[in-house]
Amino acid sequence: MATIRTEPVTINLGPQHPSTHGVFRLRVTFDGEEIVDVEPVFGYLHRGTEKLAESRNYVQIVTLTDRMDYVASMSNNLAYVRTVEKLSDIEVPERAQYIRVISVELQRIASHLMATGFLLNDLGALATPLVYCFRERERILDLFEMLCGARITLSYMRPGGVFQDAPEEFWSSLNTLISDFPNYLDELESLITTNEIVLARTIGVGLLSDAQAIDSGVTGPILRASSVKWDLRKANPYEIYDRVNFDIPIGSSGDTYDRYYVRLQEMRESIKIISQCIEQIEPGPVRTETPFFIRPPIGETYSSVEGPKGELGFYMVSDGGISPYRCKVRAPSFINLTPLRDMLTGWKMGDLIIILGSLDIVLGEVDR
Amino acid sequence: MTSTPAFFVSFDSLKILFTNLIELFGLGESLGWSAGLLAGISISFLIINVMVMSTAFYTWFERRMIGRFQVRRGPNRNGPFGILQPFADVLKLIMKEDTIPDAADKPVFTLAPIALLAPTLMIMIVIPFGTYASDQAFLSNLNIGILFIVGVTSVNSIAIFMAGWGSRNKYAILGSMRGAAMLISYEIPMALGITSVLLLSGSLAMTEIVRSQSVWFILVMPMGFFVFMAASTAEMSRTPFDQIEAESELGSGYNTEYSGIKFAVLFLAEFMAPIVTAAVVTTLFLGGSQGFDFLPGGIWFAIKMFVLIFLLLWVRSTWPRLRIDQIMGFAWKTLFGLGLFNIFLVAVEFMVAVKLGHTSDGSLTTGYMLTMAGVNWIVTIIAFIILANFVGKKKYHRPEPTPSPLANMGAGGD
Numbered sequence: 001m002a003t004i005r006t007e008p009v010t011i012n013l014g015p016q017h018p019s020t021h022g023v024f025r026l027r028v029t030f031d032g033e034e035i036v037d038v039e040p041v042f043g044y045l046h047r048g049t050e051k052l053a054e055s056r057n058y059v060q061i062v063t064l065t066d067r068m069d070y071v072a073s074m075s076n077n078l079a080y081v082r083t084v085e086k087l088s089d090i091e092v093p094e095r096a097q098y099i100r101v102i103s104v105e106l107q108r109i110a111s112h113l114m115a116t117g118f119l120l121n122d123l124g125a126l127a128t129p130l131v132y133c134f135r136e137r138e139r140i141l142d143l144f145e146m147l148c149g150a151r152i153t154l155s156y157m158r159p160g161g162v163f164q165d166a167p168e169e170f171w172s173s174l175n176t177l178i179s180d181f182p183n184y185l186d187e188l189e190s191l192i193t194t195n196e197i198v199l200a201r202t203i204g205v206g207l208l209s210d211a212q213a214i215d216s217g218v219t220g221p222i223l224r225a226s227s228v229k230w231d232l233r234k235a236n237p238y239e240i241y242d243r244v245n246f247d248i249p250i251g252s253s254g255d256t257y258d259r260y261y262v263r264l265q266e267m268r269e270s271i272k273i274i275s276q277c278i279e280q281i282e283p284g285p286v287r288t289e290t291p292f293f294i295r296p297p298i299g300e301t302y303s304s305v306e307g308p309k310g311e312l313g314f315y316m317v318s319d320g321g322i323s324p325y326r327c328k329v330r331a332p333s334f335i336n337l338t339p340l341r342d343m344l345t346g347w348k349m350g351d352l353i354i355i356l357g358s359l360d361i362v363l364g365e366v367d368r
Numbered sequence: 369m370t371s372t373p374a375f376f377v378s379f380d381s382l383k384i385l386f387t388n389l390i391e392l393f394g395l396g397e398s399l400g401w402s403a404g405l406l407a408g409i410s411i412s413f414l415i416i417n418v419m420v421m422s423t424a425f426y427t428w429f430e431r432r433m434i435g436r437f438q439v440r441r442g443p444n445r446n447g448p449f450g451i452l453q454p455f456a457d458v459l460k461l462i463m464k465e466d467t468i469p470d471a472a473d474k475p476v477f478t479l480a481p482i483a484l485l486a487p488t489l490m491i492m493i494v495i496p497f498g499t500y501a502s503d504q505a506f507l508s509n510l511n512i513g514i515l516f517i518v519g520v521t522s523v524n525s526i527a528i529f530m531a532g533w534g535s536r537n538k539y540a541i542l543g544s545m546r547g548a549a550m551l552i553s554y555e556i557p558m559a560l561g562i563t564s565v566l567l568l569s570g571s572l573a574m575t576e577i578v579r580s581q582s583v584w585f586i587l588v589m590p591m592g593f594f595v596f597m598a599a600s601t602a603e604m605s606r607t608p609f610d611q612i613e614a615e616s617e618l619g620s621g622y623n624t625e626y627s628g629i630k631f632a633v634l635f636l637a638e639f640m641a642p643i644v645t646a647a648v649v650t651t652l653f654l655g656g657s658q659g660f661d662f663l664p665g666g667i668w669f670a671i672k673m674f675v676l677i678f679l680l681l682w683v684r685s686t687w688p689r690l691r692i693d694q695i696m697g698f699a700w701k702t703l704f705g706l707g708l709f710n711i712f713l714v715a716v717e718f719m720v721a722v723k724l725g726h727t728s729d730g731s732l733t734t735g736y737m738l739t740m741a742g743v744n745w746i747v748t749i750i751a752f753i754i755l756a757n758f759v760g761k762k763k764y765h766r767p768e769p770t771p772s773p774l775a776n777m778g779a780g781g782d
Binding site for chain 2: 018019030122123124191195210226227229
């Protein structure tokens with residue numbers, strides 16, 4: 001049968017576009033509604049974080065890490081301070097480690113809530129699930145405010161511990177939050193998980209096979225959604241993760257639905273971790289005394305944590321001075337974009353948006 | 369027209385008024401012809417203003433209600449409960465610069481908002497609001513009322529394509545291409561829904577359709593109501609069928625390039641559509657202005673419209689959007705089939721009624737209509753259960769996740 005000849009059209013999705021989660025730009029070639037080719041263009045939010053780090057001292061760099069993945073500052077702080085601690089052999093008090101894990105898991109929930117909310121927004125749900133997610137995220141931000149006075153750019157952690165101990169009212173609020181949260185997740189699931197339209201839109205869309213996922217270096221919920229059971233918290237336990245019990249939720253096929261559902265289950269696991277931490281935590285100091293200017297010995301190191309978006313690692317080279325000689329960030333959002341082209345080709349315009357949404361990128365981290 | 373209360377304005381009563389006025393000034397010889405024209409202009413003025421005002425308040429209502437659905441407040445700053453918000457919006461839009469892109473096809477670009485608004489307003493001509501004496505329409509009791517509506521709504525797809533094509537913007541073109549495909553497809557299930565109504569009422573006139581509903585047609589044929597409702601939701605391109613705008617995909621779709629007063633007009637047409645649709649559905653399926661005696665028919669009509677608008681709003685604020693191919697599939701595979709099945713069902717029942725003599729003056733008796741309602745509800749529920757469980761759900765079965773053999777947890781080094 002003869003078909004009508006069509007002409008591909010190239011569209012710039014972004015940098016100003018409602019669903020590119022920032023200033024991401026995709027040069028997409030469409031054949032009608034179908035995607036023929038995708039070329040991601042980034043760098044619109046490049047602030048030279050890594051270069052700036054070379055002219056700051058080791059404590060000041062904490063504030064730079066806040067502004068990378070700005071919806072998960074705690075995780076960035078942790079990844080950074082752990083690298084500095086490893087570089088200069090600083091011991092961290094046990095209580096500080098527990099507080100770090102609690103705050104990082106809270107941050108993971110907050111980040112996953114945003115990912116879920118924006119994915120639903122990308123699906124066209126007129127912001128209703130997004131606002132529901134934000135309502136709960138707000139409570140987590142309130143907790144952060146109690147910890148350190150800030151809500152988004154936290155700078156809570158220091159090499160050697162955390163900036164201050166958690167106040168009394170933090171613990172009571174945290175207890176109410178973790179007792180409420182499973183119910184809230186059930187509510188969210190009843191709104192989304194069994195919704196026929198969500199299922200029709202997400203199941204089988206944007207498949208990423210396990211081999212493909214490993215080859216392209218993706219980490220975090222996206223890797224686990226492709227049924228690869230890999231989590232740094234279990235594979236290479238840091239802080240006190242070896243003392244708590246939790247499961248690693250995995251998906252069955254690696255489609256958009258799996259990526260959504262893995263995040264949802266991870267939030268439940270985070271709640272489990274936090275409640276175990278609350279039981280185990282004991283009074284004590286929260287910060288090791290460090291010199292005002294930390295001068296790590298000459299050398300280099302790499303250390304990584306399981307951030308909300310994947311393996312967040314810092315590679316740092318010290319020349320013995322008060323600021324690092326070189327600082328390189330392994331940003332999960334950036335590396336998770338590697339398989340984007342393979343995932344998008346052949347799908348339709350509407351799928352492009354939700355596949356990108358399910359990758360959960362933050363442009364502050366992609367461009368750094 | 370003596371039985372019409374003075375406050376119900378209709379074309380006929382206005383024409384009499386103007387004829388009398390012209391006679392009063394002794395101009396009957398030279399200007400007698402203009403009574404109809406003046407009456408038409410006055411009634412159009414009235415309809416347009418009433419519709420624009422009600423759309424303004426509707427936008428306020430929608431934003432407030434969606435605010436409630438989304439655990440926030442919605443506009444509450446301008447006037448009591450933020451009721452003056454639409455006026456602030458319109459003033460802002462009027463004062464903004466009216467830009468036309470250089471590459472735009474200027475006449476098409478300029479005409480598109482008008483071409484979108486005009487048909488929406490024209491539908492109101494044939495809607496019978498009142499029950500005074502004879503169910504009266506505002507302007508005209510056309511004997512092909514419903515056909516007029518079907519014809520006039522078809523213009524929408526042209527207007528949206530004009531807007532997209534005239535803008536010379538790729539997002540706008542994508543939006544309007546989707547619009548052209550979708551709006552034309554959904555006209556067929558919509559027409560099928562209407563056809564089943566016509567089978568029972570035996571007339572194309574809106575007033576006759578209302579009069580024949582001794583039992584509301586939503587009770588008699590729920591499937592027809594569903595088909596018509598779904599199709600008209602798509603026709604006005606609201607969630608889950610809002611492919612034309614698709615905010616998260618196309619920026620703003622066909623109206624990306626519009627600003628200022630032109631955007632205000634597009635916006636007006638878009639928000640007028642739910643009101644007009646609710647009016648049409650009320651007439652076709654909810655017994656129009658029928659109701660209990662303690663309130664006038666116009667009020668009952670408004671209440672029914674309000675309920676329908678609320679239903680549309682609820683759907684809009686809850687559901688995500690379908691993909692374009694799923695939308696087209698829904699039109700052609702599901703709604704088309706259901707619409708045909710509904711017509712078949714109603715036609716068979718009508719034939720049985722004629723054979724058994726359950727008709728009076730060519731229309732069905734109330735008792736028989738109630739029997740039909742019972743049968744059709746059962747059939748509809750069974751059909752939906754079959755569709756949902758045996759056709760729809762199968763493909764969503766998820767296997768239990770098994771860890772990939774490629775994963776090697778525990779072997780990880782630092």
